[in-house]
Amino acid sequence: MAAKTTGMPLLATDNISIAAAGRVLVSGLTFSVEGGETLRLSGPSGCGKTTLLRALAQLVDVRVGDLRLGGSSPAELGYPTWRARVSLLQQQPAFHDEPVADALARPFQFATRAGRRYLPDEAVLLLRRLGLAESVLEQHARSLSVGQQQRVALVRGLLVQPAVLLLDEPTSALDDASTTAVVELLQERAAGGLAIIVVTHDLRLNALCDRTLDLSLFACAQAQAR
Amino acid sequence: MNAIPLTPLDLALAAALVLVAGAVSVALRLTLERSLALASVRTVAQLLLVGFVLEWVFDLDRAPLVLALMGVMVVLAGRTAVNRSGRRYPGLYLQSIATLIITGLLTTFVVTGAIVGVDPWYRPQYVIPLLGMILGNSLTGISLTLDHILESLAEGRDVIECDLALGATRWEAAREPVAAAVRRGMIPIINAMMVVGVVSLPGMMTGQILAGANPIEAVKYQIVVMFMLAAATSLGCIGVAMLAFRSLFNARHQLRAERIVRSRGR
Numbered sequence: 001m002a003a004k005t006t007g008m009p010l011l012a013t014d015n016i017s018i019a020a021a022g023r024v025l026v027s028g029l030t031f032s033v034e035g036g037e038t039l040r041l042s043g044p045s046g047c048g049k050t051t052l053l054r055a056l057a058q059l060v061d062v063r064v065g066d067l068r069l070g071g072s073s074p075a076e077l078g079y080p081t082w083r084a085r086v087s088l089l090q091q092q093p094a095f096h097d098e099p100v101a102d103a104l105a106r107p108f109q110f111a112t113r114a115g116r117r118y119l120p121d122e123a124v125l126l127l128r129r130l131g132l133a134e135s136v137l138e139q140h141a142r143s144l145s146v147g148q149q150q151r152v153a154l155v156r157g158l159l160v161q162p163a164v165l166l167l168d169e170p171t172s173a174l175d176d177a178s179t180t181a182v183v184e185l186l187q188e189r190a191a192g193g194l195a196i197i198v199v200t201h202d203l204r205l206n207a208l209c210d211r212t213l214d215l216s217l218f219a220c221a222q223a224q225a226r
Numbered sequence: 227m228n229a230i231p232l233t234p235l236d237l238a239l240a241a242a243l244v245l246v247a248g249a250v251s252v253a254l255r256l257t258l259e260r261s262l263a264l265a266s267v268r269t270v271a272q273l274l275l276v277g278f279v280l281e282w283v284f285d286l287d288r289a290p291l292v293l294a295l296m297g298v299m300v301v302l303a304g305r306t307a308v309n310r311s312g313r314r315y316p317g318l319y320l321q322s323i324a325t326l327i328i329t330g331l332l333t334t335f336v337v338t339g340a341i342v343g344v345d346p347w348y349r350p351q352y353v354i355p356l357l358g359m360i361l362g363n364s365l366t367g368i369s370l371t372l373d374h375i376l377e378s379l380a381e382g383r384d385v386i387e388c389d390l391a392l393g394a395t396r397w398e399a400a401r402e403p404v405a406a407a408v409r410r411g412m413i414p415i416i417n418a419m420m421v422v423g424v425v426s427l428p429g430m431m432t433g434q435i436l437a438g439a440n441p442i443e444a445v446k447y448q449i450v451v452m453f454m455l456a457a458a459t460s461l462g463c464i465g466v467a468m469l470a471f472r473s474l475f476n477a478r479h480q481l482r483a484e485r486i487v488r489s490r491g492r
Contacts, residue, residue: 084393094384112393
């Protein structure tokens with residue numbers, strides 16, 4: 001299914017630099033994604049792909065440069081609101097010690113989603129799409145396999161309906177059938193206007209990605225020298 | 227008051243009880259006798275020392291000297307509370323001391339000024355022992371609270387950042403660990419309040435009764451003391467938990483777990 005992009009920059013970076021543990025990893029990075037577009041971030045391990053996702057989600061600061069979502073900076077939107085609209089799913093899904101149903105409902109208790117309700121039927125529908133039975137709702141999230149946790153995390157990431165979904169190796173623990181289901185579901189959401197930025201080494205996600213940004217082209221001299 | 231004075235022979239007899247425990251340790255090869263002997267010697271030395279110090283302190287008749295002594299007690303308690311915690315972050319000593327200055331001194335002076343009506347307000351016979359009790363209980367609560375919240379934020383970083391990444395405010399993400407840490411710090415004083423008079427008779431009350439005080443008067447003092455300790459401990463635990471929260475989450479609602487380091491020797 002070909003994604004239909006909106007032609008309007010949704011998330012844009014302007015000449016940003018990112019650092020981890022005091023070491024600048026990437027500098028002078030300018031790019032944007034449109035609604036409905038899927039961008040793959042590539043590059044060798046340690047080049048800053050995960051850090052860039054964390055910076056786009058504003059879990060860490062951008063050293064220099066500017067971030068905009070629909071023309072607004074994180075400070076203008078408010079940082080929690082920014083993250084409600086630019087949501088990151090980390091490579092290792094993390095859950096509180098609670099049943100899956102509570103884990104899925106948790107983000108709807110946040111003030112940034114005031115007035116929006118958790119819809120259990122929609123959750124069940126999405127879980128089934130990804131090969132998970134309804135009974136998984138009663139299981140404790142931490143007791144699930146990593147592959148099941150990745151799919152539950154993805155369901156939660158879709159239920160909250162961000163404008164941009166940041167995915168860090170979302171299929172690293174999934175078999176072919178589950179990966180295909182994930183790709184089809186994400187393509188549908190992209191067709192509905194969701195922008196996706198994905199870090200992955202998984203060739204099975206090729207069909208999902210519209211274009212690739214090679215971060216090694218922006219690796220700063222200091223990082224390259226190491 | 228008609229307390230029966232204790233002679234050195236009475237103290238020696240009490241020491242004989244510890245010798246019995248030491249003998250049992252030797253017989254059963256529990257290897258506790260050295261620790262028991264050291265603890266006994268320290269008990270005698272420390273209490274005699276504090277007895278002489280208190281004699282000197284109670285003769286102090288100047289507010290600045292009493293306040294200075296209280297300041298030293300607060301600083302030592304604040305440092306001890308942090309040292310007992312398995313983790314720390316920059317600025318924690320200052321925060322712990324500041325918390326104890328506010329909660330410890332406030333509670334002490336509310337009790338001595340408004341409830342007991344001590345005159346003059348700095349009378350050391352009252353303010354020093356009461357502050358000592360408050361600090362002893364508060365530092366236990368504070369160290370437990372710090373230990374719990376710093377472990378939660380360091381070990382549970384992924385879960386907290388997951389909440390933040392889905393749009394939680396810093397308070398929404400931190401509320402559960404903060405509340406659990408305060409509960410953890412309050413457990414000792416809550417337990418003490420639950421069993422006081424039923425399972426245990428508090429040392430202060432027992433001491434007053436042994437010294438010849440009317441039991442009802444001793445009980446009234448003990449009630450004041452328990453409420454005072456509960457108030458000071460809860461305020462102390464809440465205080466350090468909130469300061470830790472403010473120190474480890476910035477205005478951009480980011481968790482700064484990298485600021486947390488393990489204490490040396492842990």
